[in-house]
Amino acid sequence: MSQNMPTAGGGSVRATFLAAYSAVTLAQMTNALPGALNGTFAAEFHTSGAGLTWIAGVFMIGVVVFELSWGVLGDLFGRKKLLLAGAGLTIAGAVLAALAPVTGVMIAAQAIGGIGAGILFPISLSMIAAITPDPRARAKVIATWAGFLSLGAVISPxxxxxxSQLFTIPGAAPGDPNIYSGWRVAYFVxxxxxxxxxxxSLKAQDSAAPQGRKLDLPGQATLALGLIAALFATVTAVDSGFGAPVVIAAYVAGALLLGLFILIESRTPQPLIHLSLFKNRAYSITGIVAVTGMFAFLAVCFSTSVAVGGLALTETWKVGVLFVFIQGPAFIFIPVVGWLIHHAAPRWVLTAGFALMAAAGYWLSGFSLGTPEAFGGTPWTAFIPPLALLGTGFALTVGSVTAVAINTVAPQEIGMASATTNLLRDLGFALGPVIGSAIAFSVGASLFAAPLAGILGGAGLPAEAAEGLSQIPPLAFLSGWPDVIAGFTGQAAASGAPQAAVDSMVQALNGAQPAIQGAAGSSLGQGFQTVYLVAGITATISAILTLFVPGRSSSAPAPGTETPAAAATVPAGS
Structure with missing residues (x-):
């Protein structure tokens, strides 16, 4: 391992630890904030399904696409500079989010914040590992870092x-942005x-390890652009459908770029990812479950946020309580999971965790979704037991997946194996809201078509008007009814319809509003039931696959002697 090099002028060891622990807590806080706020975003921004998905998913995209390069840049140019950059980007992203007037600005804020967090996660860990050379002391430091990461996930909801509860202006009319102003305070905080x-960070020690390190720019560019293109296609399909030309073109571009990335990585002497790792069947299985298992977790999180907060109109503080039950076990069970990984075969810990997550998905798929509790929907408290089960399963899997991965490779491959596993795991986190929303909103739209046509026909709307309204996604009828009416009025007037006829159709639409919104909520609720079911099936497959991974390898490091990346946990939320 190359030696870490402190910068001139030194710095405070205490400030370094404080900065690192604060950085990972802050990064996870900003990562997890949308988890409790997606329903609020839908109501205030009147966003589409794709817009809501971008708000939830673009943060993790910023983390995933650059995370392997931030470590290299820190080694080359000094980690302190990267920590300062990460803090600065987090300030910019949080302030922009707090002031965001529309969906597009909120998405940009999340993208900036995601890049900032993507820097803070690996650099904070590298900085404290660099000043803790003793393996046993380093293991304790890493465990503490992981604890602060989990603490951020608990603080956020x-x-x-x-x-949202304390700073919301009471008595505001529905649709008034001030009624949702409280969430903005969280981003100012x-x-x-x-x-x-x-x-x-200004008082922290700097460190670097430039020997033998080189940035793989072609690999980084093709990986980032390929992943972004593929995720863009999936998010766009939420509203436009998978057959839309732009969706097909983006998938083709993503496939070509990712294929080029694999070609580059197979030929460059210092790749971002050593593809030879995947010749190891056991490691390949672990990589697969890192993606599928974390997809299942985040798909459930995103579905709960939208179904409970957006469709059932549950108060934000109640959604926050639910997310404490999701994220809390990862913080509470840190010593338990650490003991299990050290004293039992980590693959059994992993299998048990995925089994619990699968049970939670199946349990939640049976809930009645899409209707407020006051109108017969599932009470928000009923979500607590399955979500606590999900959180416990996540606590068992999020750290142990790396422990299993490094047990399958030779000692000289441990660093790359752990970094690659972290990348795959974060990719699963990013895919959760993206694929989950594509499933939920596409299923919801298909189920909504028939009842909407019946309601519009019964309201006496002409076939041409009903045809235009049928193109509107169901979420828009729930979160943006004034926008739907305004758009319909404008189109009807532009088509030359007499004003009296337009007024009559608008009156009929407003009279049918309860029936339309009820059908929209029920259809989307069934869509999110499908996501829960898919998450349960995916977690089941992950649990089964881990049974084929061998136990602790004789070449694996003893507990407490892993590299920093190998022992690290990773972000989760949203």
């Missing part, structure tokens, strides 16, 4: 719930904490 981190 509490912060979202409290600010995050920006303030990022400013504190910036000051702490």
């Amino acid at each position: 509490v912060l979202a719930g409290l600010t 995050a920006a303030g904490l990022a400013a504190v981190l910036l000051l702490l």
Whole structure:
């Protein structure tokens, strides 16, 4: 291993630890904030399904596509500079989110914040590992870092719930942006904490390890563009359908770019990912479950956020409580999971965790979704037991998947294997809301078509008008009814319809609003039931696959002596 090199002027060891622990807590807080707020975003921004998916997913995309390169840049040019950059980007992203007037600005804010967090996660860990050379002391430091990461995941939904509850203006009319103003305070708090981190980082020690390190620019570019193209296609398909030309073109571009990435990685002497790792069947299986298992987790999280907060109109603080049950076990069970990984075969811990996540998915798929509790929908408290089961399963899997991965490779491959596993795991996190929303909204739209046609026909709307309204996604009828009416009025007037006829159709539409919104909610609820079921099936497959991974390898490092990346947990949320 190359030696870490402190910069001139030194720095405070204490400030380095404080900055690193604050950085990972902050990064996970900003990552997890949308989890409790997706319903609020849908109501305030009147966003489409694709817009809501971008808000939830673009943050993790920013983490995934560059995470392997940030470590190299820190080694080459100094980790302190990267930590300062990450804090600065987090400030910018949080302030922009707090001030966002429309969906597009919120998506941009999430993208900036995701890049900032993508820097903070690996660099904070590298900085404290660099000043802790003793393996046993380093193991304790890494465990503490992981604890602060989990703490950020617990703080986030509490912060979202409290600010929404305490700072919302009571008595505002529905549709008034002020009624949802409280959530913006949470992002201002995050920006303030990022400013504190910036000051702490100025006093931290710097370190670098440039020997033998080189940035793989062609590999990074093709990986980033390929993943972004594929994810863009999937998100766009939420509203436009998978047959849309732009969706097909983006999938083709993504496939070509990712194919080029594989070609580049197979020929470059210092690749981002050593493809030879996947010749190992056991490691390949672990890589697959890293993606599928974390997809299942985030798909359930995203579905719960939208179904409970957006469709059932549950207050934000209640959604925040549910997310505490999702994220809390990962923090509470840190010592338990650590003991299990050290004293039992990690693959059994992994299998048990995926089995619990599968049970949660199947349980939730049987809930009645899409209807507020006051009108007979599932009470929000009924979600607590299955979500606690999900959180416990996640606590068992999020750290142990890397422990299993490094047990399948030779000692000299441990660093690359753990970094690659982290990338695959984060890719699963990014895919959760993206694929989950594509499933939910496409199923919901197909189920909504028939009842919508019947309602519009019964309201006496002409066939041409009904045809135009049938192209509107069901979520728009729930979160943006004024926009639907305004758009319909404009199109009807532009077509030359007499004003009296337009007014009559608008009156009929407003009279049918309860029936239309009820059908839209029920259809989308069935869509999210499907996502829960898919998540349960995916987690089941993951649990079965881990049974084929061998136990602890004789070449694997003893507990407490892994590289920093190997022992690290990773972000989760949204």
